[in-house]
Amino acid sequence: MDAADDTLTLDIEGWEGPLDLLLALARSQKVDLKQISILQLVEQYLSYIEHARTLKLEVAADYLVMAAWLAYLKSALLLPRDPEIEPSPEELALRLQMRLERLNAMRDAGARLLARDRIGRDVFRRAAPEGLRTVRKAQWQAEIYDLIAAYGQINARNRPVFHVVHDRLVMTLDAALERVSRLLGERIEWATIESFLPDSLDGAFRKSALASSFVAALELARMGKAELRQKSAFAPLYLKATGQGMEA
Amino acid sequence: MTIDPDDPVRAVEAVLFAAEEPLTIDMIRAHVGEEIDVRRALDRIAEDYAGRGIELVRRGDRWHFQTAGDLAHLLRRDREEPRKLSRAAIETLAITAYHEPVTRAEIEAIRGVQISKGTLDVLMEAGWVRPAGRRETPGRPLTFATTPEFLTHFGLASRRDLPGIDDLRAAGLLDPIDLAMAELSVAGGTDEGGEEQVENDGDRD
């Protein structure tokens, strides 16, 4: 079906499809739809379509399909019944009649609905009502726990934080300077820097003492009080007091 | 006459009178207070207004005041219908009201032609028809039903008041529609997926 067919449908009589046409024909029998003669209806429909064709009017495909189906129904109704065929022609005829009744009933119902007292046409509501208003008001909810927990969190957030470094034994540069300087004065020969460190010490303090003593040695050399000697990188570092230093 | 400001009848009457929309009992109660027997007040008001120029009516589970039907001639501003409906729309509305919830394929099966999308749109825009969920059958087709506004507009206390509905049901004319059977005798096919076509009668008036 396409738009052209629709236009043509309107051109014929303005039927809204084959069922609409069938219902109009059935009503023309002027009897209760329950008593219509299906055979007579089929005849009417087929002759209507035939008439349209003799006028060389094109008939929309769905009308022709209905015509073919009705022709089949007609022959089935007229021929001796074949019990093998289901549903029976009588059953099919009954269903067709039922469909027409349904459409007819709904058409009537629509007309009766529209004829009722309708708002804005027959009965009227108040045109200018004051209107009802709903004012929403928030009912705020909070529990004492929420309150004190919130305060706790603010405090936790703002509490000053101290960064405390654990006490650790270290040898300060001053201490190293004093110690290396004193020991140099007691020695005549070259001696490794390790020999200037205190005995029996834990690793951390030893590292601290070594670092401080090394810096002290450099300081003493800068002041001309000590001489340093190292054969190569990472080789043992030797210290010896200068003559001048000794004299001083 | 002494006026009782807490008279339930006065309160319910005032709220209904001021409302822009028909109200349910719950909606009325929200305004007049929990302690008021709204239903009883409504009965009383309906009684008080019986025979007057204004009456209290029930449409579905909502209540409103409207002018008496027999005074239409005094009030009709013009003879035009508020909303001129096409034949397709009228039939579709009737089928929806009498068969709801109903699928589009079922509407088409009864009418014997496809319906254009515009037909249902017009009815939904008018506020009379609404989508009413999907049917749990293959394809899960959408169903349609009428709205509270439909009852209000057409002056129906409930769907049981639809003209002739009991007779139609007794005659089997509201039985479920056998789509397969319908297809058999509706030539051209009413297949749901088919392309929309221009309504035949859409512009008839």
Next chain:
Amino acid sequence: MTIDPDDPVRAVEAVLFAAEEPLTIDMIRAHVGEEIDVRRALDRIAEDYAGRGIELVRRGDRWHFQTAGDLAHLLRRDREEPRKLSRAAIETLAITAYHEPVTRAEIEAIRGVQISKGTLDVLMEAGWVRPAGRRETPGRPLTFATTPEFLTHFGLASRRDLPGIDDLRAAGLLDPIDLAMAELSVAGGTDEGGEEQVENDGDRD
């Protein structure tokens, strides 16, 4: 009851009810017909409705129905909706309670973030916080304090019943882990702007 379709009272009543604006006697007559004694019908209607929830009112030379003046309060309904305080609000309330009277700048200093005007507004709307005079310092900033309602709502006999810092610590409420958890649980939404939006959105639904 027998209904007289030509009863002038019914006719005038319906016309006034359906009118979009107050009507003069001439305007009413145009609807109901020349032969009707509109003035007499109006008198009768005014009498019928006296003391009801609806009344007939004359304004100048025009007449209309309106809801009875003493029932106006029914047309406006207050609905209370439970709402949870935002985190910004609960913190601001807590700071106010522990430090009152407190200025807004002080609240912000303690919270570490700015607070919006909306936050204090919400607390004042809830009836828990009130303005408590100006501080006699440069700029004379307004201070805030809690209200007796605050104490009632939170079940406190006085502010001294609020747990102290030591109590909070003992309860584990100062545990930094809690803080970390709290921040985690509001991740993504802790910025002040976001919170405020929620607070200010009074008519969300």
